[in-house]
Amino acid sequence: MQQKYISSKEKARRGALAEYAIFKSGEDKDYDQLTYLGAKICQAPVAKISIIGKNKVWYKSVFGTPQDEIFRKNSFCEHTIWAEEEIFIINSRDQPEFFEQAKELYSCEYHFYAGVPLLNENGHAIAVFCVFDTKIRNLDQDQKKSLIALANQCMNLFESRKHKTKLQHIQRKLKQKYKELEKFASLVSHDIKSPLANIISLTELLKEENKETLDEQSRQYLDFLVESSYSLRNYVDGILKFYRSDHILEKDFEDVHLPSLLKKISDLYSLEENVEITYPDKGHLKNINKAALTQVFMNLINNALKYNNKSLRKVAITYKETDSYYCFAITDNGNGIENDNIEKIFKLFTTLDAQDRYGNHGSGIGLATVKKHIEQMQGTIDVISEKGVGSTFKFKIKRL
Template sequence: MIIPGLPINEDFRIEALHSLDILDTEPENEFDEITTLAAYLCDTEIALISLVDSDREWFKSAHNFSTKEIHRDHSFCAHSILQPETPLIITDARKDSRFKDNPYTLDGTIIFYAGVPLIDKNGFALGTLCVIDSKPKELTNKQLEALKSLAHQVVILFELNKKNKDLEKIENKLRKRNESLKDFARVISHDLKMPLANVITTSDLLKLKLANDLDQETSEYFEYIKQSSFTMSDYINDVLDHYESDSLAQHKPELFKLNHLLKEIAELLSIKPDCTINFPESNPTLECNKSALKQIFFNLIGNSIKYNDKDHILIDIKHCEDKMFYYFKVVDNGMGIPNDKINTIFDLFTTANGTDRSGNKGNGIGLSTVKKLVESLGGRIKVQSTLGVQTIFDFSIKKKIES
């Protein structure tokens, strides 16, 4: 028996092999199907996808071969990768000086061997796709070409696996960074709420204490401080809502009446006489994530009120459903959305209008939170608008499917 030598680029070859992160991984159907097909096409007992490591040959897929790895000194494939341009074909290993004393030849496991090197995009031979039989054999040209084609598919699968793993690593890094950003935003937002409340209270107390000594301009400054503080407070609340929407979406479904939920929201928004909200006449019973739906309607109805330039605000809320989804529609007679803003209206920190009904500028967080919640509940949301006339938000929520 002749122990296989090392390729001249062995260090780089081993580095390329390890970079795949495929050694010692679990079996995968995609690879097992290739070895099964290779054995069938070549009419052999065994087919292997082998990877030649520093001191072993490890099998990613083994058709009719129970061993997961063998020592490199006993490896036929370690000989094959020495000449990666040419398949290694041994019709009778008992007559070949390299293999006649090999343990797998002596026990009759490998008499016939045909291995096609697996060449990566950089030219490194990582291992082979090989077929094996316990009796002498030859391959036809068609069988050999088929084996080469299958070997090429193995390399493609290796590269796809590597890309998928790289993407998973990137996703994990992004997920961790996103969680860090969420924690940062949550902490900062909570820490800012108390100082802002103090600013509002202090400005009110000062204004009251100095009431007899304030001129018109100074009073306006106090009012500006207070209004700016309220604007910042709204911004902080929206940031918290956005980053806490993930946990909100995890709430369990519950039974409730839609109109009861909408009345709760109307009370929270302190609806004034100049606003009419028309609820669905049927007052349907829903079974879904009530907390998430409440946040969605709170934002949409709140926007319909804020971004409305009419003397009387009119909001219609409609509902229908089928076996799979609840469908909702929120229609208002507000300012409308410019055509060039429609496609970006749900992007974070994007606003459609310069200022709202009170002359304040929006922060572009609310609708992004709405879209995030709707999609987390298995639905979709879209918007239609006629500038100066109306805006229509259509969204769906997937029903709880009984098992």
Template sequence: MIQPAQPINEKERLNALSSIELIKDIPEEEFDNITQLASYICKTPISVITIVEDEKNWLKSNHGGPPITEVERKYSHCGHAILEPGILMEVEDMRKDLRFYNNPFTTLPESPILFYAGMPLLDNDGFALGTLCVLDTKKNKLNDAQKKALKNLAKQVEKLFELRRKNRYLEKIKQELDDHNTLLKDFAGVVSHDMKMPLANMIITADLIKARYKHNVDEKGQELLLNLKKSALKLSDYINGILNHYESDRIVASKEVEFDLHHLLEDIIDLLNINDRCEINFPAENIFLKCNRAALEQIFINLINNSIKYNNKEKIIIDIESAIDENHYYFTVTDNGIGIPEDQLSNVFKLFKTLYITDRQGNQGNGIGLSTVKKLVESLHGNISVSSVLGESTSFKFDIKRA
């Protein structure tokens, strides 16, 4: 018997093998199907997919063979096969081959392995990671069609290996992105929270200076104090938007509850302290819902608040409609506001993308509120869209999945 030598690129080959992260000792149907088919085509009782490691061969799939999961590499047939990547190794009678004539598997008293045909399994860089092989307990010889089929089946195993490697790589990248995203969320939350108090102090201080020293500050100074307050309020609104955006993940985790739509909208009107200059028309038919109430409430708060802010009419009118089917709840929020230019409709849901329109106080949006709405709608397995007539109306339609 001759022990198999190591390939000259053994270190690189083992590194390539580890990158696939194959699972040991757990049967996988896609591999077992291939060995079963190989055995059937080649008319051999045994077919295995072997992985050649540093000191062991382990069997990723074992069809018809002894109930073993690994073999010492020095006794393996596949250790010899991988020395010639791309070439099918066939041994018709192990007893007549110096490499195997007194191998423990050749000299078994019952069911000795006398025939072997193995095709090395290569990765994209040409490293031989193992073999797809067929074995028999008697002398044998594959015909040309069987050899071609065994090579084609080996190509399928190689594709499974590459798919596994890519999936593992993508999983690691996703985990890294999730970790970075979590860090960014935490950072944004901490920074935004810590900035709220200094901004509040700036706003209060500006008001105190105007009130206490109004006779000592000239008109230009009063204007500068007003600009300071406006800037602080705008930054405060921006920070609140960021906090709400990242808080949406926590809102989505809220439990589903049963409630009626009219009651939800009444609570929102009380919360927003809406006055008589704003008319909000509820759906004609009240519907009962079972879903994430906190998330739906946040969606309506943002949409209704936008309808009020971006409206230059003496009488603000907001119409809310609803519908229901077996799988979804459907909602529409329409206002008689300033509308959105057609060329900007595609940007309304993009985070930090501001539109070239101002609200009732002449302030420009921060590009966070509607992005948060879209994020919440999609987390509830729904979709949202917008249509608008400039100077006349804007309509948001969205749906969410029923519990």
């Protein structure tokens, strides 16, 4: 019965060890610093972090002796994980049989051993933090407490590694799901846009060929059909741009001369009448995702001009730096946003039923994309607005 119990416990212990993905995981200076401290504090020539596998003991870190794996049977670590003691201490004078059995496993003949089992949250010992000496001795209370403290820090590193591994696994799955979603959006976009183009062209043809026979109401119905088709096409295009926007965030980082960047964007609107865009004449941003920042400015400036029914449309861009962030503000004299709607405008697919100066409705995608870009650049965005007066979009991005 006892052997069956141990076998069951050992199976659970190995399962716990597998969750940490630590076995034969390579050298790491963080663990090497712990074994160095363990040896110095305990005044022992050898310190090890021993990972207990199925049949062998492998060392995550070793100080003071060659780093070779050994067979688990009769090792000091084997005794430690089943001793159920906070710290397992033995010497050859009191327990000579342990040292006699272990003599063939180690590179030299030890006469003192102290080991702290590294337990997971369920109490399974996955490893041992231990020190060795070639002479009979003991540890004082401070040394014992220090060895236990170092073992706890080692276990914290194991836990951190486990959580990091899980996070990386989740990120890989999410990335794969996102690629599948992007592919789906692309396929749906293509499949919808083709018939939409046919609807638009056939409707226009129907209007042209029957312009003498259609009454005013029929022509109005056809105009509504064309307008709705264009709106749906723009909506589909917006969805595709949103899911493709992550590719912009994968672009290389570079230094950016802010006035040059803003001049190229403002030049896009130079042919429009009654547009006034002002921006700083100084500013040099270092190590910035230029593509993402350009997309943010283009979307915000475009919105400021579209949702503006004034005779002279104004957009003013300001910029300042802090120790941690590049800060920007884009102020317009447009239609403004009601306070109750400010929290909604950055949510994907959320529209305010507002028409731009050309009579078109928004898709609820542009500002969601802006927010996504800014947050990926470790920043935030806020809005101050007054209905009928204008809006100021303030955003900041992390200085790297």
